Amino acid sequence: MQRLIEGVHRFHKEEFGRYSALFRKLSKEGQNPHTLFITCADSRVLAELVTQSKPGDLFVVKNIGNIVPPASAVGSTNSTAAAIEFAVEVLRVNDIVVCGHSQCGAMTALLEPPSTNVALPHLAQWLKLATPVREILEKDYASLATPDERATAAAEENVLFALENLRTYPCVQARLADGSLSLHGWFFKIATAELFAFDPESRQFQKIAEPAA
Numbered sequence: 001m002q003r004l005i006e007g008v009h010r011f012h013k014e015e016f017g018r019y020s021a022l023f024r025k026l027s028k029e030g031q032n033p034h035t036l037f038i039t040c041a042d043s044r045v046l047a048e049l050v051t052q053s054k055p056g057d058l059f060v061v062k063n064i065g066n067i068v069p070p071a072s073a074v075g076s077t078n079s080t081a082a083a084i085e086f087a088v089e090v091l092r093v094n095d096i097v098v099c100g101h102s103q104c105g106a107m108t109a110l111l112e113p114p115s116t117n118v119a120l121p122h123l124a125q126w127l128k129l130a131t132p133v134r135e136i137l138e139k140d141y142a143s144l145a146t147p148d149e150r151a152t153a154a155a156e157e158n159v160l161f162a163l164e165n166l167r168t169y170p171c172v173q174a175r176l177a178d179g180s181l182s183l184h185g186w187f188f189k190i191a192t193a194e195l196f197a198f199d200p201e202s203r204q205f206q207k208i209a210e211p212a213a
């Protein structure tokens, strides 16, 4: 806790000056983020840092394993579904990014449920939503040798599964149909902080290229 408190003070002393006008403007005018960014709760995945986004830019949902439940599986208390509706219908974001990552504990747990004595009923229930990803891994990726390779493949397939599930939400369907919303699948490699985007043509995740000047 001490580190957090020191950070709060350091932020106000050293960083806030650069942002004070922006925060004041956002407090008056409200938020108008351009992107809904759905990523993992993992402490190593920092959407704003690696995309150099400012306050007001991203509407971020972090959950275990950046899972997007299909609309049919959503109960009235699902916070990810609530955030999707709000971002798409009210904030009118232009883009949704689902960003998985390397060394994702959720993917490892999905593939090899931990033999733990600790009861984690909510977590087990949540990961069940991604069962189809485990089935794809068993069917199509049996040749992968190492747990790390399997976890990476699972993270990538899980992003594609999330994009598929996003398309089951009526609010997303409507905005895709009128061309005002785009979906993107990304993958973050922790060791090098590189970002890869899914290219539907090659069906591969490719390193995000610098925009042409």
Ligand code: ZN
Residues within 6 Å of the ligand: 040, 041, 042, 064, 065, 066, 101, 103, 104, 105, 106, 107
């Ligand atoms: Zn993760």
